[in-house]
Amino acid sequence: MDQKIKQIDVSTMQERVYQELRDALYQGRFMPGDTLNLRSLAEALGTSPMPVREAIQRLTAENALVQMPNRATRVVALTPSNFEEWTRIRVEVEGYATRRAAMRATPELCARLRAINETFRAAVEAEDSHGMLQGNQRFHFTIYRAAQAEELLKIIESLWLRFGPILGFVRNLPGSSVMFERGVQIHDRVIAALERRDARAARAALTLDIRAAASWFHHHHDFNEPIVKRAD
CATH class of the missing domain: 1.10.10.10 (Winged helix-like DNA-binding domain superfamily/Winged helix DNA-binding domain)
Structure with missing residues (x-):
C-alpha cells in the first residue's frame, strides 16, 4: 500500500x-x-x-x-400521553441533574451559562428560531454535563431525542416567542441559584422552566389538529 x-x-x-x-x-x-x-x-x-x-x-x-x-x-409522533409522560420524567430527571450541578458549580460554569443565555436572548429578540432552539439546548446540556453523572446524562439525552422535535414544532405556533422570552428569564434564575450553589433553588428554577413551557404548549396547541410541516 x-x-x-x-x-x-x-x-x-x-x-x-x-x-x-x-x-x-x-x-x-x-x-x-x-x-x-x-x-x-x-x-x-x-x-x-x-x-x-x-x-x-x-x-x-x-x-x-x-x-x-x-x-x-x-x-416519534406527538400524542397527549407521551407529551405528558416525557414532561413528568424530564422534571424529575433534569431537576436532579441540576441539583447535582449546583453542588459542583464554579464561577467558570456560571459565566459560560450567562454567555449562552445572552446568545439565546439575542436569538429570541431577533426571532431567530434556529438560534433559539440551539441556544436553549446548549444552556440545558451545559448544566447537565456539569452534574458529572455519565449514566444520568445518557438518560437525559434519550429524553431530548424525543422531546427536541416537539420544541421544533412549538416554534410554528403563533406567539411562541413569548414562551422563549419567559425561558430566558427563568434561565437567569437558574444561573443565580447556581452562583449561590443553592441546589434546591436551582432545581426549582429548572423544573419551572420545563413546566412553564409545557403549560404554554397545552394552552396553544390542540392535539386533535394535524402537525403542519413548517416552511424553512
Whole structure:
C-alpha cells in the first residue's frame, strides 16, 4: 500500500453523521412525525447513504425514530400521553441533574451559562428560531454535563431525542416567542441559584422552566389538529 495515502476512517464518518442527526433532533430541526428520506439526508450531509442508514438504525434502537410497516422511518409522533409522560420524567430527571450541578458549580460554569443565555436572548429578540432552539439546548446540556453523572446524562439525552422535535414544532405556533422570552428569564434564575450553589433553588428554577413551557404548549396547541410541516 502506498504510504503517502492514508486510509479513510469510515467509522469516523458514521459517528459524525450520527452526531449531526442527534443534534438535529435535540434542536428541533425535525418535527414529530417527520418522515426521513435516506437519500435526501445523505445529499444534505454530503455523504453516501451508508453512514446515514447506520445512524438511522442507531437512533431507531434509541427510540428516537420509528420504523413503519412500509419500511419508512419517522420521528416519534406527538400524542397527549407521551407529551405528558416525557414532561413528568424530564422534571424529575433534569431537576436532579441540576441539583447535582449546583453542588459542583464554579464561577467558570456560571459565566459560560450567562454567555449562552445572552446568545439565546439575542436569538429570541431577533426571532431567530434556529438560534433559539440551539441556544436553549446548549444552556440545558451545559448544566447537565456539569452534574458529572455519565449514566444520568445518557438518560437525559434519550429524553431530548424525543422531546427536541416537539420544541421544533412549538416554534410554528403563533406567539411562541413569548414562551422563549419567559425561558430566558427563568434561565437567569437558574444561573443565580447556581452562583449561590443553592441546589434546591436551582432545581426549582429548572423544573419551572420545563413546566412553564409545557403549560404554554397545552394552552396553544390542540392535539386533535394535524402537525403542519413548517416552511424553512
